[in-house]
Amino acid sequence: MLAIRNLNKRFGGLHALRDVSIDAPPGQITAVIGPNGAGKSTLMNVISGFISPDGGSITVAGTPITGMKPHEICRQGLARTFQNLQMFSDMTVLETVITGRTRHRRASLVANLLMTPRVWHDEKDAAQHAQTLLETMQIGPSYWQRRAGDLPYGLQRRVEIARALATEPAYMLLDEPAAGLNDEESVALGSTLRELAGRGIGIVLIEHDIELVMNFSRHIFVMDAGGVIADGTPEQVRSKPEVVKAYLGDEHGA
Amino acid sequence: MTLTSDRKLTIALLVALPVAAALTDNAFYKAVLVFGMINAVAAVGLCLMLGFAGQISLGQAAFYGLGAYGTTLMASRFGVEPVLAIAAGALLSMAVGWSISRPLSRLHDHYLAMATLAFGIIMFIVFANARSLTGGLDPGTSIAKFSIMGRDLSSMNQLFWVVWVGLVLAAFVAGNIASNQIGRSLLAVKMSAAAAASVGIDVVRAKAFVFAIGALLTGLSGGLYAYFARSFNATSFGIGYSIELLMMVVLGSLSRVSGAIVGAFIITVLPVVFENFEDYKTLTFGVTMVIIMKYMPSGLVDGILGLPGRLSRRAKA
Ligand SMILES: Nc1ncnc2c1ncn2[C@@H]1O[C@H](COP(=O)(O)OP(=O)(O)O)[C@@H](O)[C@H]1O
Ligand SMILES: [Mg+2]
Numbered sequence: 001m002l003a004i005r006n007l008n009k010r011f012g013g014l015h016a017l018r019d020v021s022i023d024a025p026p027g028q029i030t031a032v033i034g035p036n037g038a039g040k041s042t043l044m045n046v047i048s049g050f051i052s053p054d055g056g057s058i059t060v061a062g063t064p065i066t067g068m069k070p071h072e073i074c075r076q077g078l079a080r081t082f083q084n085l086q087m088f089s090d091m092t093v094l095e096t097v098i099t100g101r102t103r104h105r106r107a108s109l110v111a112n113l114l115m116t117p118r119v120w121h122d123e124k125d126a127a128q129h130a131q132t133l134l135e136t137m138q139i140g141p142s143y144w145q146r147r148a149g150d151l152p153y154g155l156q157r158r159v160e161i162a163r164a165l166a167t168e169p170a171y172m173l174l175d176e177p178a179a180g181l182n183d184e185e186s187v188a189l190g191s192t193l194r195e196l197a198g199r200g201i202g203i204v205l206i207e208h209d210i211e212l213v214m215n216f217s218r219h220i221f222v223m224d225a226g227g228v229i230a231d232g233t234p235e236q237v238r239s240k241p242e243v244v245k246a247y248l249g250d251e252h253g254a
Numbered sequence: 255m256t257l258t259s260d261r262k263l264t265i266a267l268l269v270a271l272p273v274a275a276a277l278t279d280n281a282f283y284k285a286v287l288v289f290g291m292i293n294a295v296a297a298v299g300l301c302l303m304l305g306f307a308g309q310i311s312l313g314q315a316a317f318y319g320l321g322a323y324g325t326t327l328m329a330s331r332f333g334v335e336p337v338l339a340i341a342a343g344a345l346l347s348m349a350v351g352w353s354i355s356r357p358l359s360r361l362h363d364h365y366l367a368m369a370t371l372a373f374g375i376i377m378f379i380v381f382a383n384a385r386s387l388t389g390g391l392d393p394g395t396s397i398a399k400f401s402i403m404g405r406d407l408s409s410m411n412q413l414f415w416v417v418w419v420g421l422v423l424a425a426f427v428a429g430n431i432a433s434n435q436i437g438r439s440l441l442a443v444k445m446s447a448a449a450a451a452s453v454g455i456d457v458v459r460a461k462a463f464v465f466a467i468g469a470l471l472t473g474l475s476g477g478l479y480a481y482f483a484r485s486f487n488a489t490s491f492g493i494g495y496s497i498e499l500l501m502m503v504v505l506g507s508l509s510r511v512s513g514a515i516v517g518a519f520i521i522t523v524l525p526v527v528f529e530n531f532e533d534y535k536t537l538t539f540g541v542t543m544v545i546i547m548k549y550m551p552s553g554l555v556d557g558i559l560g561l562p563g564r565l566s567r568r569a570k571a
Contacts, residue, residue: 069451074453075454088442109463164453
C-alpha cells in the first residue's frame with residue numbers, strides 16, 4: 001500500500017495541500033482528479049520528494065519515505081512521470097529507457113571505469129530489458145534509435161512511462177499522461193495502464209481526461225483547493241453533487 | 255560488442271600520433287606533439303565535466319597546477335619514483351576536485367562558471383605566493399629528469415611515449431564512461447536533473463564524481479607537464495590556461511572524447527602555424543575560431559562526421 005496521511009503544504013499564503021490522505025493499493029489504478037490548481041501536481045511532487053511537506057506522512061509498503069530525497073524514494077520502488085515532460089532530449093529513445101535502469105545496475109565503479117566483461121554483459125541486458133518495455137508501451141523499433149526529443153508529444157509521454165517502468169517500481173505516479181493525446185490514443189493508454197496494474201504495479205493516475213479516469217480506475221479521489229473533497233468508485237464519485245460542481249464547473253470555464 | 259564512432263576516431267587518433275612523431279626529426283615539432291597530448295589529457299577531463307555532465311569549469315588550470323606541483327613536491331622533496339609522483343599529483347588534484355564539488359553542486363550555468371573562475375583565481379594566487387612550496391612566479395620550480403626505476407627516459411622521443419601512455423589511459427577511461435551507465439547518468443543530470451533523480455540517480459554524487467574524475471585527469475596532465483617543462487612557474491596555471499582548455503573542448507566536440515583530443519591539438523598547433531603571420535597572428539586565430547564556431551556549432555568533430563549526411567541531404571533536395 002502507498003499510504004498518504006494528512007499531508008499539508010503551504011506556498012506562502014496559499015494552502016496548496018490541506019490534510020490530504022490517500023491510499024493507493026498495489027495492482028490497481030487509483031485516480032486523483034480535480035480542476036487546475038487543485039494541488040494534484042503539488043501532491044505528486046511531495047510524494048516523490050521534490051517538495052518537502054509541512055506536515056503529514058507517506059509510507060510505501062510500511063516504509064516511511066517522508067523526508068527522503070527523490071533518488072532515494074525511487075529506490076524504495078516509487079517511480080513517476082512529469083506533467084511538463086522531463087525528457088533526456090539528446091539521448092536516443094533506447095538510451096533514455098536504459099537510463100531508467102540505473103538503480104538496478106550492480107557493477108562497481110571501478111568495473112565500469114575499466115569496462116569489464118561483466119559491464120558489457122550488463123549493458124546488453126539493460127538494452128534487452130529496455131526494448132521489452134518499449135514494446136509494452138507500443139513504441140516500435142523504428143523509433144528506438146531516434147533522438148528522444150524529436151518524437152511526437154504523445155510518444156514522448158509513453159517514453160517517459162517506459163523510463164519510469166525501467167526502475168521496476170512497485171508504485172508509479174503519472175501526472176496527466178493523457179494530456180495532448182486524442183481519444184483513440186487515450187483509450188490505448190488506458191488499456192496499457194490496466195495491463196501494468198495487472199502485473200501488480202500500483203498506479204496513481206492524475207488526470208484531466210474524465211473519461212479515461214471513469215473507465216479505467218478502481219478508486220477516485222477528487223481534489224479541490226488543496227483538499228480531498230470526495231472519494232469512491234467511479235459510480236459513487238460521478239453522482240456526488242460537490243464533485244459535479246467543482247469539476248464540471250472548471251470544465252465549462254476552460 | 256560494437257565500437258561507437260567516437261571510439262573508432264579516438265583509436266585512430268591515438269594510432270596516428272606515434273606515426274606523426276616518427277615522420278618528423280624536427281625537435282620542435284616533436285615537442286609540439288607532446289604538448290598537444292598533455293593538453294589533450296586535460297581536455298578529456300573537462301569534456302567529461304562540461305560535455306557530459308554539463309558542469310562548466312573555468313578553474314581547470316588549478317587542477318593542472320595541483321598535479322604539476324604535487325608531482326614536483328613528491329619527486330623533489332621525498333624522492334618518490336616519477337611515475338608514482340605523477341599518480342600522487344593526480345590524486346591530490348582529484349581530492350581537491352571532489353571536495354569543492356559539494357558546495358558547487360547547487361550552482362548552475364553562469365553561477366557555476368563564476369564560482370569555478372573564483373576557485374581558479376584563488377589557486378593561482380596560492381601558487382604564486384606559496385613560494386616555499388611552489389617557487390611562486392620567480393624563480394619558479396624545477397624537477398629532475400623523468401626516469402623509471404633509475405633508467406633515464408627524458409629525451410623528447412622517450413617522453414613522447416610516456417605522455418602517449420597517459421593519453422591512452424585517459425581516453426580509455428573516458429571512452430568507457432561515455433559508453434556505459436556512468437556516462438548516461440552524467441548526460442541525464444545535464445539534460446534533466448529532476449528526471450535523473452526520478453530514476454534513482456543521486457545528482458549530487460554524480461556531480462562529485464565528475465568533478466573528481468575531471469580533476470584527476472587534469473591533474474595527471476599537470477604531472478606530465480612538469481616532466482615535459484622540467485622548470486616552470488605559476489604563470490602556467492593562470493586563467494589563460496583554463497580558457498584555452500575550454501576552447502579545446504568547445505571547438506573539438508562537447509559530446510565526444512575524440513573531439514577533446516582534436517580540439518586540444520587545434521589550440522596547441524594553430525598559434526604555432528599562425529606564428530608566420532606575425533602581426534596578424536591573434537586576428538587570424540580569432541577569425542578561424544569564429545568560422546569553426548559558426549559553421550560547426552557542436553564542434554569540429556561533430557561537424558565533420560555530420561558532413562556526409564548533410565551533403566547527401568542537400569544533393570537530394
Ligand atoms: N512551487 C510553487 N510555489 C508557489 N506556488 C505553487 C508552487 N507549485 C504550485 N503552486 C501553486 O499551488 C497550487 C496548486 O498547483 P498544482 O499542484 O500545480 O495544481 P494542479 O496540478 O492540480 O493543477 C496552484 O495555485 C499553484 O499556483
Ligand atoms: Mg498539475
